[in-house]
Amino acid sequence: MKCKITHKPIKPFMSFGKMPIANGFLEKQDFSKEYFYNMEVGFSEDISLLQLNDHPKPEVMFNENYPFFTSSSKHMIEHFKSYANFVRKYLNTNSKLIEIGSNDGTFLKNFSNNSNNIIGFEPSKNVAELAQKNKVPTINSFFNTKTIANINEYLGNTDLICASNVICHIPDLNDLIKSVDMLLSLDGTFVFEEPYLGSMFDQVSYDQIYDEHIYVFSVSSVSKIFERFNLYLVDAIPQKTHGGSMRYVVKRKNDKSSQIKKIIEEEKIKKLDQIESCLMFKNNCEISKKRIVDKINILKNQGKSICGYAATSKSTTILNYCQIGCDQIDYICDTTSEKIGKFSPGMHIPIKDMDYFRKNQTDCIYLFAWNHKLEILNKEKNFKGYWFSHVEL
Ligand code: TMP
Numbered sequence: 001m002k003c004k005i006t007h008k009p010i011k012p013f014m015s016f017g018k019m020p021i022a023n024g025f026l027e028k029q030d031f032s033k034e035y036f037y038n039m040e041v042g043f044s045e046d047i048s049l050l051q052l053n054d055h056p057k058p059e060v061m062f063n064e065n066y067p068f069f070t071s072s073s074k075h076m077i078e079h080f081k082s083y084a085n086f087v088r089k090y091l092n093t094n095s096k097l098i099e100i101g102s103n104d105g106t107f108l109k110n111f112s113n114n115s116n117n118i119i120g121f122e123p124s125k126n127v128a129e130l131a132q133k134n135k136v137p138t139i140n141s142f143f144n145t146k147t148i149a150n151i152n153e154y155l156g157n158t159d160l161i162c163a164s165n166v167i168c169h170i171p172d173l174n175d176l177i178k179s180v181d182m183l184l185s186l187d188g189t190f191v192f193e194e195p196y197l198g199s200m201f202d203q204v205s206y207d208q209i210y211d212e213h214i215y216v217f218s219v220s221s222v223s224k225i226f227e228r229f230n231l232y233l234v235d236a237i238p239q240k241t242h243g244g245s246m247r248y249v250v251k252r253k254n255d256k257s258s259q260i261k262k263i264i265e266e267e268k269i270k271k272l273d274q275i276e277s278c279l280m281f282k283n284n285c286e287i288s289k290k291r292i293v294d295k296i297n298i299l300k301n302q303g304k305s306i307c308g309y310a311a312t313s314k315s316t317t318i319l320n321y322c323q324i325g326c327d328q329i330d331y332i333c334d335t336t337s338e339k340i341g342k343f344s345p346g347m348h349i350p351i352k353d354m355d356y357f358r359k360n361q362t363d364c365i366y367l368f369a370w371n372h373k374l375e376i377l378n379k380e381k382n383f384k385g386y387w388f389s390h391v392e393l
Pocket residue numbers: 067068072073309310311312313314333334335336339369372375376
């Protein structure tokens with residue numbers, strides 16, 4: 001395994017075993033052709049970066065049937081409103097703005113009064129089409145040095161590039177950062193948010209790791225990576241989204257905030273920049289797996305029925321790593337029409353709609369969307385069963 005930025009060899013420190021595509025919800029007739037890969041993770045001490053070893057090609061994951069729409073969560077709509085307010089300070093009246101991985105346009109909609117100077121790049125056809133329908137200018141393609149050549153007027157002239165839960169999906173970080181460099185104006189700003197390594201380690205939320213998340217970043221890693229391209233991390237602001245994320249602000253001038261220096265010091269104390277923290281994480285994942293499997297076995301031995309709530313991509317990692325299937329979980333309910341009526345990747349648990357959930361209540365619910373806990377518990381106040389998840393054991 002090679003570090004994708006430094007090209008130095010790195011050894012995987014952990015395997016989660018055979019994994020299917022995290023968002024590869026499938027029909028019964030496709031079970032026998034299902035694609036699996038060995039999900040191993042490694043750590044480059046050189047740039048403090050946790051990364052997947054092998055992963056499916058992006059084209060396999062982000063296609064015309066990508067089953068995730070940002071606007072499916074009210075909480076995320078609110079989050080993107082506040083994210084938009086945060087970045088407005090980097091824009092002037094005629095500034096150009098690009099979003100990488102703009103999904104259904106939820107973020108860019110907040111800038112609709114400036115739609116001549118806005119472009120979203122979204123590779124998944126179905127979500128890109130929804131954005132276009134909502135009048136958000138969207139290019140249906142991956143964001144890279146080749147595709148940005150088509151937007152000549154943006155080269156060297158873009159004041160703001162934003163991304164959210166996308167940079168960790170892009171295998172070729174070299175090409176990504178080159179593209180950002182080609183687009184940014186002299187005083188331009190690149191802002192992106194990603195699930196944070198420190199939060200993942202603290203909560204043992206190993207389900208952040210799946211095919212689409214090739215990297216899990218920390219402040220130390222982002223700082224070291226961008227410095228290689230003469231771009232500088234100048235600010236980092238913790239976010240509550242996705243169970244703990246970090247917002248990174250990158251500029252051409254190395255003018256670091258005191259907050260960054262403080263977080264980097266904290267990361268050093270926690271050894272987030274070294275392999276030691278990964279080995280501890282590996283141990284904690286094994287303990288977490290044993291706990292959740294034991295817990296489910298106890299519930300089943302007590303004769304309790306269990307369903308899953310929200311067929312998240314994260315649930316694919318949990319279910320396959322812990323080998324939890326239909327004998328334990330009757331069904332998983334979800335709001336996304338692309339998933340309903342299909343089966344979960346790998347373990348083949350049926351996915352049902354919310355109406356089914358209301359009519360077929362189980363004694364217990366595994367909350368796979370644990371990062372949306374408040375929103376969901378508030379919505380499902382009438383359900384009197386027992387809610388649990390692996391992050392709360
Ligand atoms: P993700 O964690 O892979 O981004 O997917 C979130 C999934 O959770 C998506 O399929 C929609 C589903 N979901 C619900 O079904 N109900 C909810 O209340 C929320 C917040 C999400």
